[in-house]
Amino acid sequence: MSKVAVLSAGSWGTSFSVVLGDAGNDVVLWARRDEVAENINSKGENSEYLPGIELPPSVSATTDHEEALAGADVVVLTVPSQTLRDNLAEWTPAIPRDAVMVSLMKGVELGTLKRMSEVIAEVTDADPSRIAVVSGPNLAKEIARREPAASVVACEDEEVAKRLQALFHSPAFRPYTSVDVLGCELGGAYKNVVALAVGMAVGLGFGDNTTASVITRGLAETARLAMAQGANPLTLMGLAGLGDLVATCSSPLSRNRTFGEKLGQGMTTEQILASTRQVAEGAKSCKSLLDLARRTGVDAPIAEHVDAVVDGRMTATEMMDSFIARDTKAETD
Ligand SMILES: NC(=O)c1ccc[n+]([C@@H]2O[C@H](COP(=O)([O-])OP(=O)(O)OC[C@H]3O[C@@H](n4cnc5c(N)ncnc54)[C@H](O)[C@@H]3O)[C@@H](O)[C@H]2O)c1
Numbered sequence: 217m218s219k220v221a222v223l224s225a226g227s228w229g230t231s232f233s234v235v236l237g238d239a240g241n242d243v244v245l246w247a248r249r250d251e252v253a254e255n256i257n258s259k260g261e262n263s264e265y266l267p268g269i270e271l272p273p274s275v276s277a278t279t280d281h282e283e284a285l286a287g288a289d290v291v292v293l294t295v296p297s298q299t300l301r302d303n304l305a306e307w308t309p310a311i312p313r314d315a316v317m318v319s320l321m322k323g324v325e326l327g328t329l330k331r332m333s334e335v336i337a338e339v340t341d342a343d344p345s346r347i348a349v350v351s352g353p354n355l356a357k358e359i360a361r362r363e364p365a366a367s368v369v370a371c372e373d374e375e376v377a378k379r380l381q382a383l384f385h386s387p388a389f390r391p392y393t394s395v396d397v398l399g400c401e402l403g404g405a406y407k408n409v410v411a412l413a414v415g416m417a418v419g420l421g422f423g424d425n426t427t428a429s430v431i432t433r434g435l436a437e438t439a440r441l442a443m444a445q446g447a448n449p450l451t452l453m454g455l456a457g458l459g460d461l462v463a464t465c466s467s468p469l470s471r472n473r474t475f476g477e478k479l480g481q482g483m484t485t486e487q488i489l490a491s492t493r494q495v496a497e498g499a500k501s502c503k504s505l506l507d508l509a510r511r512t513g514v515d516a517p518i519a520e521h522v523d524a525v526v527d528g529r530m531t532a533t534e535m536m537d538s539f540i541a542r543d544t545k546a547e548t549d
């Protein structure tokens with residue numbers, strides 16, 4: 217049994233603690249708010265983020281990050297991507313020196329354009345063998361309900377990926393290993409931007425031809441950028457690429473797709489943000505991914521248009537019209 221610290225107790229951190237507990241690990245969740253930690257400890261439930269889900273008895277919670285991190289073999293990080301750097305600055309002194317840090321986050325930092333594993337490496341100064349990523353078609357509510365699903369655990373050190381795979385393999389959750397950290401992270405971040413565009417199409421009342429077209433061109437755009445950065449193209453065809461793209465773009469449970477749907481229905485970004493507490497990473501990462509594509513010299517029309525709609529410089533209708541009116545070209549260009 218390993219001791220795993222999960223920071224923090226939002227939707228995915230709590231759901232992943234179900235996987236970890238069911239797989240036989242001892243889990244301590246760090247929660248920002250007292251009432252969330254109290255609820256988990258007294259009722260075995262996180263009723264704010266996952267009402268009705270019974271957490272395994274080996275899962276407990278605290279608001280004290282030092283207590284959560286003490287003696288941890290594995291540290292799972294699941295905060296909003298844009299706060300990770302500040303969070304780690306506070307947490308790093310308490311992270312055990314040999315613990316492996318696992319990012320569950322799907323975003324790219326604004327300004328620096330760094331992926332989450334890069335932020336972790338920069339702030340903690342850890343070797344790549346201590347930094348891993350989990351990414352795949354893993355909608356938190358379905359995972360918490362213990363519906364069968366697969367995912368990818370990626371680490372540059374394959375032996376570490378295999379060790380984590382064993383720790384994360386529960387009766388309902390099947391992890392595959394990969395050494396392509398970059399491909400997994402870009403697949404995970406980009407699918408959120410594509411899901412925003414798909415959500416807009418849904419919000420405008422369009423059907424499956426439109427959404428399938430956006431999903432497929434979204435995969436082409438993701439693969440272009442990821443391969444230009446050095447990713448393995450097969451990663452983009454796998455669970456952390458196509459798999460996650462399909463799940464997120466198809467599911468009403470997705471916060472990114474729902475965010476896009478509301479934009480398509482005419483709400484503004486500010487109105488949507490005021491209506492929810494939960495994070496829709498694509499609303500921020502569309503800008504960082506667009507900047508990354510520009511810096512890499514890669515054409516990224518979906519990121520460009522989604523960024524314009526999120527910023528209020530374009531409507532969802534104008535975005536769809538502009539997609540169709542773009543200069544025509546070969547599919548594989
Ligand atoms: N929910 C999912 O289905 C899912 C699945 C896979 C990956 N992810 C990824 O996991 C990450 C977290 O998403 P989530 O679904 O858990 O989001 P969430 O909004 O449900 O939870 C976010 C958590 O972060 C905490 N938080 C917010 N601001 C913070 C700050 N400034 N400092 C520290 N903690 C802060 C919140 O209290 C909450 O516990 C995202 O990158 C997301 O893309 C989510």
Ligand SMILES: O=P(O)(O)OC[C@H](O)CO
Nearest residue numbers: 352353354355470471472
């Ligand atoms: O709810 P979303 O849009 O953040 O998507 C959740 C997961 O990333 C799906 O794998």
